[in-house]
Amino acid sequence: MPSRREFFLHRKHAVITGGSKGIGFALASELVNKGCHVTIIARNVNDLKNASGKLQELADSRGQNQKIAWKSVDMTAPYEIIKEAFDNAAKELGPIDILINNAGHSVQAPFCDLPITDFENQMKINYLSAVHATRAVVDDMKQRQTGHISFVSSAAGQFAIFGYSAYSPTKFALRGFADTLHMELLPFKVNVGVLYPPNTDTEGFKVEIETMPEETRLMSESAGLFTPDYVAQQHISDIESGNYSTTIGLDGWMLGNLTAGACPEKSLARGLVQVCFAGLFRAITLVYLGYFNGITKKCQKRRFKLEKEKASNKSD
Ligand SMILES: NC(=O)C1=CN([C@@H]2O[C@H](COP(=O)(O)OP(=O)(O)OC[C@H]3O[C@@H](n4cnc5c(N)ncnc54)[C@H](OP(=O)(O)O)[C@@H]3O)[C@@H](O)[C@H]2O)C=CC1
Numbered sequence: 100m101p102s103r104r105e106f107f108l109h110r111k112h113a114v115i116t117g118g119s120k121g122i123g124f125a126l127a128s129e130l131v132n133k134g135c136h137v138t139i140i141a142r143n144v145n146d147l148k149n150a151s152g153k154l155q156e157l158a159d160s161r162g163q164n165q166k167i168a169w170k171s172v173d174m175t176a177p178y179e180i181i182k183e184a185f186d187n188a189a190k191e192l193g194p195i196d197i198l199i200n201n202a203g204h205s206v207q208a209p210f211c212d213l214p215i216t217d218f219e220n221q222m223k224i225n226y227l228s229a230v231h232a233t234r235a236v237v238d239d240m241k242q243r244q245t246g247h248i249s250f251v252s253s254a255a256g257q258f259a260i261f262g263y264s265a266y267s268p269t270k271f272a273l274r275g276f277a278d279t280l281h282m283e284l285l286p287f288k289v290n291v292g293v294l295y296p297p298n299t300d301t302e303g304f305k306v307e308i309e310t311m312p313e314e315t316r317l318m319s320e321s322a323g324l325f326t327p328d329y330v331a332q333q334h335i336s337d338i339e340s341g342n343y344s345t346t347i348g349l350d351g352w353m354l355g356n357l358t359a360g361a362c363p364e365k366s367l368a369r370g371l372v373q374v375c376f377a378g379l380f381r382a383i384t385l386v387y388l389g390y391f392n393g394i395t396k397k398c399q400k401r402r403f404k405l406e407k408e409k410a411s412n413k414s415d
Pocket residue numbers: 116117118119120121122123140141142143144146172173174175201202203204205224225251252253254295296297298299300301302303304
């Protein structure tokens with residue numbers, strides 16, 4: 100007998116923001132593999148055409164008449180524009196059953212080196228875009244008493260490290276929003292889920308790694324580097340089985356247990372692990388924090404030394 104929590108993806112209409120590349124594209128592909136009709140949203144039209152062409156090929160190879168569509172929308176646009184785009188998507192491929200809030204961007208540097216505008220900009224694309232998209236689809240889901248809404252947070256939305264003073268809060272915010280929404284939508288049978296990826300090998304990540312402070316690189320790489328396909332498969336499988344949180348890799352799994360806090364948990368087995376090992380995971384985290392603080396001090400020492408050498412070279 101299928102479990103009460105199970106969510107069937109076959110012939111559902113899924114909309115993925117930021118679906119033209121990286122994790123979003125991998126999520127879109129996996130949803131096509133599960134039999135969904137898919138609409139992807141992003142800004143760049145060429146990338147959208149390219150990505151939806153690939154998705155259509157994948158869909159055609161399954162021979163089940165699945166439809167693919169794309170919309171060029173800046174997800175930071177005013178709510179009215181977002182609402183119109185989602186209404187049009189629903190007119191084209193049918194009522195929206197699944198929304199994946201994935202569009203996002205990271206800018207990392209020590210706090211004082213970050214342009215002050217980046218704080219607001221990242222909040223707009225990483226957090227507010229998800230609020231707007233959710234508002235655009237949720238009434239209809241409540242009325243139809245079915246649906247799923249996902250948020251792509253980050254391991255940096257569970258563990259805030261050096262360099263992410265603008266980025267991490269946007270990803271923590273998604274968790275707060277998702278926890279609330281999950282509770283409010285329970286009576287309407289609309290599911291909510293959060294994905295917490297560690298570093299994932301995408302175009303966005305390739306740009307990020309070029310400008311990343313050494314501290315951020317050393318700390319974040321301790322949680323591993325994963326392929327977008329692997330990350331997407333884990334999350335889609337959690338959507339199907341009705342799990343709230345998706346974590347990736349061993350460190351990700353520990354981090355999920357550590358930060359379970361007051362977040363929803365629908366699996367008894369997962370809940371038991373959180374209860375039994377809470378202390379152990381906190382202890383492991385203290386060790387990591389000690390290691391990370393050491394990295395911060397060492398890198399700063401090296402930087403001071405370099406600056407001193409430069410200054411003395413100049414005065415020679
Ligand atoms: N890669 C990683 O290491 C990790 C990523 N994440 C999160 O996963 C999500 C996806 O990341 P990733 O795949 O690496 O990102 P990419 O930069 O590779 O792709 C981003 C996607 O979002 C779209 N996008 C960006 N800005 C906007 C906007 N204003 N409006 C609409 N669409 C937009 C892009 O298309 P276009 O530019 O054409 O608009 C593109 O499709 C992000 O939320 C990120 O924070 C979380 C943890 C780790």
